[in-house]
Amino acid sequence: MQYGYFHDKNKEYVITRPDTPRSWSNYLGSTEYGAIITNNAGGYSFFQSAAQGRFTRWRANTLPMDQPGRYLYIRDRESKEYWSASWQPVGKPLDKYKCVCRHGTAYTIIESAYDSIESETTYFVPLNRHFECWLLKLTNQDKKTRKLSVFTFMEYANFWHFWQDWVNLQYTQYIMEMSLKDNIINHAVNPLLPVVKDDKDAPQSKHTFFALTGAEIAGYDTDRDKFIGPYRGYQNPLIVEQGKCSNTIAVGDNGCGVLQADLDLAPGESKEMMVIMGIGQAEDEGKKAVEEFRDLSKARGEIDRLKKYWHNRLEGLTVETPDSEFNSMLNMWSPYNCLMTYAWSRAASLIYAGERDGLGYRDTVQDLLGVLHTIPEEAGERLELMITGQAATGGAMPVVKQFDHHPGREKSPEESEYRSDDSLWLFNTVPAYVKETGDLAFYGKVLPYADKGKDTVLDHLRRAIEFSLERSGNHHFPLGLSADWNDCLQLGQKGESIFVAFQLRYGLKTYIDICELLKKNSEVDWAREQLKTLDNNLHKHAWDGQWFLRAFREDGFKFGASESNEGNIFLNPQTWAVYSQHLSNEQAENLMDVVHDRLATEYGLMICDPPFEKTDLEVVKATLFNKGMKENGAIFCHTQGWAVIAEAMIGHGDRAYQYFRSYMPAAFNTRADLREIEPYVYCQFINSKTSPRFGASRLPWLSGSATWSYYAATQYILGIRPEYDGIRIDPCVPSDWKQFTVNRRFRNRMLYITVQNPDRVNKGVKAISLNGEKIEGNFIQNDLLKESNSVEVMMG
């Protein structure tokens, strides 16, 4: 079943029928003013934090899953019939009601047609503003004049902290106050406290405004319960049914933003109006916003500006390959997904309801990898923030609170709080950042530790290695501490993680590269020594006979051992053994064959197999999850990119691509009922074959899978890899790809790369010409690059 299509030119996903298996969402705004919107106009808005700045109401896990939302009711004043400008909430029968939703770059357009009236609503947040706009255009396709009323609707939270709004009703329902100033609704929380003008964090400053421009206001309601009426719902509000607002002002209980506009439309005529809702007081920020957008043509200009801004970001890397679904992902949705994951971490979606605020260390450092070329400066700032979240021990604070982080003054984490993998992710991201920007001086930049002292970035990296070396166990592998990457393994403080041992290997190897570059010979010697010892220990203790073990628990129990009935093979240590280059090519090939036999399914690779059913919860929390879900043997998408990279590194272009496509969202566009979630978004996991829901996918948007999939596709399948002094072109593609092109921005210059593959090989570059000049090997030296470069690559 198909519900929509990719409109590549517009960078939109167009949903042609609104009854999608789940609500399919998009993001609006920026990290200052954020919003989630679904194909049926559901979702919520927030200032800076989805948990602590959530000023509109949304109830997690309700039915439908996206209500309430940003609704526009349309009522015919003659027939008294009403519907909504999005299919929901009124939900007219789909044989009479047509609806198309276009999710684009930080905007969403919902078009409807019912009873000869067409509507088009564009939802967006103008750049650098703290308010959102819903630009509504109504067109009369009837032969007679139509007399219509429009009622806006937004439901407010009574407190900006979502949890207080949900549970502390005895308090929050009695501090909220609605008012109307110059026809602009004001929604205030704690208005009886004096306003602290320039401090948006002060609770007494939490006002929002709601205005309508482009139309005369015929009435208003700010009392939600009066607007909806008793025992009714969003689908049939009493006031809309009666056709006239009752001008209520809610003081306490629950507020809403309803403004009524009456309009007449001659045959063929169109009229526009726009809702503006945002942060600040009606009489102040509200008035200013209304002034700014009194002329609605300004709004169209803002939409264009917004599109340009986003398209420019995404045009830093575009592709044209034989696989149109791959192109749709790479040219828009994959980097866009990475940008949203970067922006909102694990805090704002229809699944992450805000409870997880702050930047989880390991997730955030990995998320950066997916946005380095789209937003290098911003990513650099976030990376510095994360480096200052590392403690002087070399371990990291589990969570960095971006609005409340005090480098050098944070409390040192307790030993029991450290995760064993956290700081080691810096070895993926820091060099990738330096390679993207060419800013070698970054390694020498002095940054504070979270708790005390400061060091150069290079020394921060060394401390990360030392942290692991100083905390190693009986087999000399890094201790499990409170967790390693897999949150479910209960290794105990003294257990050891073999996955992290491979991360450490990757870290040491990377550290050696950097120190060689910086000519720090004694550091190179030190790290080589450590690497040798680690490799010996991996040979001696980590191999199970056919694959690598996953971990040793502190009581001696082995995870990922053939002798176990459950979880006897795990994916991560195998892919990381290859990725960290611990193995010869032949060993890697054999190991990846075992992975293929044991873990591959038609929708991706399982995180482990068989799933846990009987193993004690003290040993592995995965037993808590149903079989084939989450860490209990699901196709955990975060890990898929590593399998793709491993296969590409050993030259298996067909298998790497097969893996990539097996879970690629767009590949499910015509089978959307199977995957259920957005066919344009990566997700945390896909139910694997041991689950009764095999193929159904869960937790869209915010997960490491967006980043690693994009990284694997661009750097290992297409093989365009920035290095310190240039860019390497080392594709590993399916043998049926005859040609492809990649346009890539690199340090403010453009490369227009055409790759020919006449011999249909998977890997290998025979010749490159740069601007007509032949160059040796597959590496383009930075100083040979001009502003715009044509690169011809011949595989073979």
Ligand code: GLC
């Ligand atoms: C989730 C967490 C991530 C963890 C992974 C595996 O995605 O956000 O931190 O590594 O699960 O347990």
